[in-house]
Amino acid sequence: MNPVLKLLLESGGLSTAEMAQVLNLSEAEVNRHLDQLRKDGVLLGWRPVLNIPEEDGAVRAVIEVRLTPERGGGFNRLAERISRFDEVESCYLMSGGYDLLVFVSGSSLQKVAAFVSEKLSTLEGVLSTATHFLLRTYKEQGFLMDTRAEDNERLKVSP
Numbered sequence: 001m002n003p004v005l006k007l008l009l010e011s012g013g014l015s016t017a018e019m020a021q022v023l024n025l026s027e028a029e030v031n032r033h034l035d036q037l038r039k040d041g042v043l044l045g046w047r048p049v050l051n052i053p054e055e056d057g058a059v060r061a062v063i064e065v066r067l068t069p070e071r072g073g074g075f076n077r078l079a080e081r082i083s084r085f086d087e088v089e090s091c092y093l094m095s096g097g098y099d100l101l102v103f104v105s106g107s108s109l110q111k112v113a114a115f116v117s118e119k120l121s122t123l124e125g126v127l128s129t130a131t132h133f134l135l136r137t138y139k140e141q142g143f144l145m146d147t148r149a150e151d152n153e154r155l156k157v158s159p
Contacts, residue, residue: 058105064098064130
């Protein structure tokens with residue numbers, strides 16, 4: 001794996017100068033690696049992992065979507081169309097009981113529900129949706145949320 005990419009995955013908050021120091025490279029070399037990763041379509045951007053209190057954050061939902069596949073295109077055209085909605089954070093093709101797993105956010109429960117009922121479920125080719133609202137985040141992208149230091153200790157094992 002590219003050492004710059006590996007470092008980004010492990011500690012995304014480092015500056016290029018800090019990355020150069022850790023990797024024992026020049027800052028110019030790190031920038032060349034980053035430029036190549038962008039050119040190759042590997043590095044599309046990165047975002048911080050935020051621990052925003054629920055009362056301040058947006059409402060998030062996970063939606064299971066069942067689709068009718070199209071001749072010659074399968075699920076791709078419809079999945080790409082769904083992915084273009086501003087409310088959609090992520091969209092994944094899945095195996096199992098549904099076809100797409102869609103992560104959505106909105107300013108309120110009503111806004112997310114309206115998106116599902118007015119935009120998503122009315123698309124031709126969408127057979128059904130099942131919406132699950134996220135109530136609390138315990139872990140996000142490898143980071144534990146809202147934990148105290150004593151909570152990070154190993155669980156006690158009793159006989």
